[in-house]
Amino acid sequence: MITDCFIEIKNFNSALTLTGGQAFRWGRIEKNCYLGIVGSRIVALHREEGGIRLLGAADSDTDFWSDYFDSRTDYEKIVKCFSEDEILRKACEYAHGLRLLRQEPFETLISFIISQNNNIPRITGIIEKLCAGFGERITKKHFAFPTAEDLAEADLSAIGAGYRAGYINDAARKVKSGEINLDLIYDMQTEQARHELMKIKGVGEKVADCVLLFAYGKSTFPKDVHIKRAVHEFYPGGLPACIAGFEGIAQQYLFEYYRNVRRK
DNA sequence: ACCCAGGCGACGA
């Protein structure tokens, strides 16, 4: 039964959470309304008092969305811990309401393979073409993210992914064959999980860390070009101890803060 | 024309 569901979340920042570069399949329809495709689900997200409403969600999917938005994590508490560091306090103030999502591992893996040496608008465009070309059609205009089976032998020359096309094929083949079992990574220690993902061609430490953070909820600190600059400028002596256990969330706040405020 | 983008693999020392 398609109706809608409400997820209770305090201070949800839609723009930063949905279009800030951790997910690539959300787009703004109008003020306070975003259209998102997650796997083969498609919903319109409306910001409401005390939470978010997902129009078009199956009423049996409340648990799925609650998990996707990681609704049980108390960001107020984490932000309060971060605030003992002056830079992080400013970053949290700027990016108030930014949250980490729990995305599907294969989709996250492919998305961040595409992200390497690339920029967010282009990543989004390439993923759009990937889905339109190889994903299952779910409405007249919208497509699910392709499966490993869809991509293993796909000719990706038309999606504009450049040299990353072969990496996508390699990842899809390894997942399809079972050489890499993405389900097993949930229960691995971070170090072993990273090593496992790095068996895929085109997956280095940064891409692996993004997958571990954005799909598996493991607290990595992905070191992309922006965050390297931010750390070099803000924390030449090392990261503050208050981020312990929540490195990934700190990374995301610093990423947004540095990219949008500090560096302009 | 250049530089850059949520990097990585190949290669040489």
Add this chain to the structure above:
DNA sequence: TCGTCGCATGGG
């Protein structure tokens, strides 16, 4: 194990 370099593509 550590630098360095080329890599496809498109926007500024």
